[in-house]
Amino acid sequence: NAGVTQTPKFRILKIGQSMTLQCAQDMNHNYMYWYRQDPGMGLKLIYYSVGAGITDKGEVPNGYNVSRSTTEDFPLRLELAAPSQTSVYFCASSPRQGEGYGYTFGSGTRLTVV
Amino acid sequence: QQPVQSPQAVILREGEDAVINCSSSKALYSVHWYRQKHGEAPVFLMILLKGGEQKGHDKISASFNEKKQQSSLYLTASQLSYSGTYFCGTSPGSSSNTGKLIFGQGTTLQVKP
Numbered sequence: 001n002a003g004v005t006q007t008p009k010f011r012i013l014k015i016g017q018s019m020t021l022q023c024a025q026d027m028n029h030n031y032m033y034w035y036r037q038d039p040g041m042g043l044k045l046i047y048y049s050v051g052a053g054i055t056d057k058g059e060v061p062n063g064y065n066v067s068r069s070t071t072e073d074f075p076l077r078l079e080l081a082a083p084s085q086t087s088v089y090f091c092a093s094s095p096r097q098g099e100g101y102g103y104t105f106g107s108g109t110r111l112t113v114v
Numbered sequence: 115q116q117p118v119q120s121p122q123a124v125i126l127r128e129g130e131d132a133v134i135n136c137s138s139s140k141a142l143y144s145v146h147w148y149r150q151k152h153g154e155a156p157v158f159l160m161i162l163l164k165g166g167e168q169k170g171h172d173k174i175s176a177s178f179n180e181k182k183q184q185s186s187l188y189l190t191a192s193q194l195s196y197s198g199t200y201f202c203g204t205s206p207g208s209s210s211n212t213g214k215l216i217f218g219q220g221t222t223l224q225v226k227p
Binding site: 031033043044045050090101104105106107 | 157159160201203214216218219220
């Protein structure tokens with residue numbers, strides 16, 4: 001049981017380039033989330049999804065896009081990368097809100113924009 | 115809207131106790147607690163729901179005061195393995211069907227031998 005898998009683990013982008021951060025979970029979780037974590041800071045919600053075909057913006061959505069065509073996959077697209085997007089990106093999933101159900105996080109993607 | 119954690123950092127000796135607080139300005143449906151070690155992903159510790167009781171396992175427990183929109187994490191007889199950054203995540207509102215969390219800024223805990 002792999003849990004939440006994120007690829008790549010590390011990436012360096014040049015300003016203006018685009019890329020897709022991949023996230024896949026094999027636990028049949030309906031809810032999936034993308035967070036970014038800047039050095040020494042907490043986690044900021046970028047986008048989230050409550051099921052296939054349903055996505056919504058979080059606290060810091062500008063410069064990002066998502067799609068959710070299947071229950072398993074929730075890719076995050078960065079368009080026109082900027083230095084302010086240098087961060088560690090975490091994908092997370094949960095079955096639902098309720099007793100005992102917390103997030104399972106992926107291992108993260110460390111992105112540097114130069 | 116971001117919950118506020120206190121203290122920002124704490125240093126303990128093995129065997130000492132610590133309390134980490136999480137306060138929100140909004141009514142809460144649930145509070146989650148996570149621990150993150152350096153360079154790793156956050157790991158789920160426990161969830162407290164509106165109307166629920168104090169939770170705990172091993173020597174880590176938590177409470178949720180709905181009236182004050184506050185939660186506290188209690189670490190007793192701390193061990194070296196407790197070192198890391200602790201985050202609370204709050205889900206606002208009287209109920210929530212999105213499960214999305216807003217995280218506090220974190221509390222760094224260092225346990226020394």
